[in-house]
Amino acid sequence: METLDASCLKIIKKRARNSHKGHYGRVLLIGGNEQYGGAIIMSAESCVKAGAGLVTVATHVHNHSALHARLPEAMVIDWTCQTLLKTLLKQSDVLIIGPGLGLNSFSLSLLAFVLKNQQKHQWLVIDGSALTLFAQEKLTLPFPTQTVLTPHQMEWQRVSQIEIAQQTVANNQAKQAALQAIVVLKSHQTTIYAGEIGTYLNPLGNPAMATGGTGDTLCGIIGSFLAQFSKEVTSVLAAVYLHSLIGDALAKENYVVLPTEISAALPLWMKKFEMG
């Protein structure tokens, strides 16, 4: 297992002078039911502020106004509108599903729709309740090597059938090898399982980040980096590391680190690590 260090941030490359927003990717985020709208709003905030070129959120209409009030940079569609959803699924480079998605039959239908419509050139990030649904319904990933799962330990237990106490590196590696998807196993020591490419330990992070929304913010950054930088594990590693690096910096002065404060700090921190 390799321990990550700041060198993983070298993927944050200087943008080419003659580039436009289209070069920084289209991300579609799907989530946010009537109860958990804040989750998808937080994911969208980190996704936009980490630099994705064009961000659209498919969520319950209940959440549209609050999303726009916080983040007019994002576009929004009613997640019950199949036609729009289909169009956006086609146009996107990266799909994120799960933050605040919920666990009912409609949530499941959305996840199934995404898994059915994912295309060869697209990466997919599965987070939050989508992981629970994925496990419960024994769904299949169409492009596992282009899929990132971001479970915390209990969600990983559901997905992997490995009890938390048995979640050893070896057991997790074996399960990841079967799944093939990249697994970001979130805990106070987040570990990234990427099959033959490697297993990585994030040495950063702190308990001030142990608050609702921290994971939603992380998955927005992962999606944003995949959209802008290489569609490879390296983008996932950098997202995990930077998220914790900012969290650690904020925790020096804050007893609790609000997820939205991490998002607000992204443009400044990415600039610090930009590679010439």
Added chain:
Amino acid sequence: METLDASCLKIIKKRARNSHKGHYGRVLLIGGNEQYGGAIIMSAESCVKAGAGLVTVATHVHNHSALHARLPEAMVIDWTCQTLLKTLLKQSDVLIIGPGLGLNSFSLSLLAFVLKNQQKHQWLVIDGSALTLFAQEKLTLPFPTQTVLTPHQMEWQRVSQIEIAQQTVANNQAKQAALQAIVVLKSHQTTIYAGEIGTYLNPLGNPAMATGGTGDTLCGIIGSFLAQFSKEVTSVLAAVYLHSLIGDALAKENYVVLPTEISAALPLWMKKFEMG
């Protein structure tokens, strides 16, 4: 009567490295009708920013969008949805009812529902209009020693039947002994009555805090501290003291201290007093 000093903040302990949001408690806040939605929003803000791990607000649908626009970190449910309310009542560590609850029959039904469903392991904070309803309807507390009442003087008159002029320490102590609940009697010199544990005077606070919402913010901090730290009077004392300490700091430069500014300052001030 003991006068509080900064030593009461020692309960703000350093978080364990290997902790997660579940360790910092689940709080359910109930309040916010069509007229007083801001009250519950302010309580939720202080509750989240004081570090509670997972915060859900049960409020009128009218208030959902504004809550999310300010605080995506909170979850929200429609307070008329009995099924969701029941589920959340079960899952929570701390219940807060009252800010902006209103005084109509529906408000009363919610309070009665909470008093009926409170469980042995849960603490309950009763604030604002819930105190008036509690007094009017002569309701009974299921777990009085796990209940915190946060009346201002007029609300305490309603609850205790003691006229403001007669609200002496001795009279208040006698009434508190009958009620058994912890009483945070808010005034320009807030006093906390905790039975045999003690009676405490908060020496801090200032008249710049004499504005709508200050109490809503306080009860959110109380609930947040009970959820994270010991479920004991010590958490209540620390919440009262810190709320005023921040208010005093802000009042040095501000003629009026907006309640939401106190909430915004919580992470910084809690860090200053964090115990190694």
Added chain:
Amino acid sequence: METLDASCLKIIKKRARNSHKGHYGRVLLIGGNEQYGGAIIMSAESCVKAGAGLVTVATHVHNHSALHARLPEAMVIDWTCQTLLKTLLKQSDVLIIGPGLGLNSFSLSLLAFVLKNQQKHQWLVIDGSALTLFAQEKLTLPFPTQTVLTPHQMEWQRVSQIEIAQQTVANNQAKQAALQAIVVLKSHQTTIYAGEIGTYLNPLGNPAMATGGTGDTLCGIIGSFLAQFSKEVTSVLAAVYLHSLIGDALAKENYVVLPTEISAALPLWMKKFEMG
């Protein structure tokens, strides 16, 4: 005519230690139709931030969510709800009507309702479209000496029947004597006509403040000062002067001074001038 100077701010007195929010007045603001909701939101912001104890906004439901998203410290009612409106009219110390009120028959009915229900102990501030309605409909003030009109020059022409070019001090004084209400005639050199008490020139203010919402912000401060300090002309003078003083300070660094920035600065500036 007397030119105002900073001595008029001496009414911003140090708050008494043993005071509570009830001592700083209840203000009811009425305005904000579907088109001009921002106006009443801006008035409410300045009213709260200038220190009024309890602020309620009666406005179109269309505007409730945005108000709460910006300012949870304010309470809100649907302005079509006669019962609530009547109750609040009774409880308030100061009434403000006009910002974004509109000019249709419903707007008129609200203004008529307020004029009919104003009580002896209450002060009334009439601003914006309410001034136009007042002029058009030749309405009568129940308590003219407890009424403040805040017209700009065109609105004053409607109210006074004096063409802008003829709005000399003498003409304005004569008309004010007939009306008896205090008149704050807004222009690049705002003048306050207060009958025998005096006529006052505000020497401050600048053209960076020439933007939509500046007047809405002013009337919120006037109402807030009347609610907290003496119910006298002195509160009106201080409000006008402070509004411009802050505007001048902000204009040193800003080409345009957003009204909401003036409101945000109120607590700091009031503290600077607080009288021991």
Added chain:
Amino acid sequence: METLDASCLKIIKKRARNSHKGHYGRVLLIGGNEQYGGAIIMSAESCVKAGAGLVTVATHVHNHSALHARLPEAMVIDWTCQTLLKTLLKQSDVLIIGPGLGLNSFSLSLLAFVLKNQQKHQWLVIDGSALTLFAQEKLTLPFPTQTVLTPHQMEWQRVSQIEIAQQTVANNQAKQAALQAIVVLKSHQTTIYAGEIGTYLNPLGNPAMATGGTGDTLCGIIGSFLAQFSKEVTSVLAAVYLHSLIGDALAKENYVVLPTEISAALPLWMKKFEMG
């Protein structure tokens, strides 16, 4: 082709002491359907913060609350309300149509309505989807020399029928001569075509600005400058230059420059360049 420099900002003139909001123009912005509401919100933000006196947004009702929550300084109307739209079209000095307008038949009807009702004294800015509709439907400009088109390269291809690879200065000049409208051709090197007046190269701008909303923000500034300063090409040039100048300043510390951050900085930067 002339390269712009800071001297183009000299049109940002010191405001006359005895001016009022009416002197700084009325702008009507039309855009923002259910999916792209953020676009028109961002345009309105830059328009207000660049100093336009009175700003009204005609947009889908879906977007009203978020607009007010962010920007109470703007007024708003339901874009399906023909009567109000007609009234506002008459009263405005500058019209902006396009940000988030969409491409359906209702979007088209709004564009057609604007083109039909534009008056001799009004300038019109056509942006975003309105450019695509204009091209598709082969619409005619009533006052081409008072019209500004702000296409990016793909939109210019639609309008001009010139493939991106063929968009040479000479080809663009020829097409602009036929159209007569001022063309702001947005790219990493934005060029402004103004017929016989000249062709201008904006030397500023950077790829941190390559994110959704940058163009919406620019067109709001263009409209705001046309409303306040000369109704001439000079206002367009200054808007383009200042937008990039602020973007360049923010990009020194930010990997991505959020469009709303450019808007927030407008009052400060305009003050720096204000001409005595």
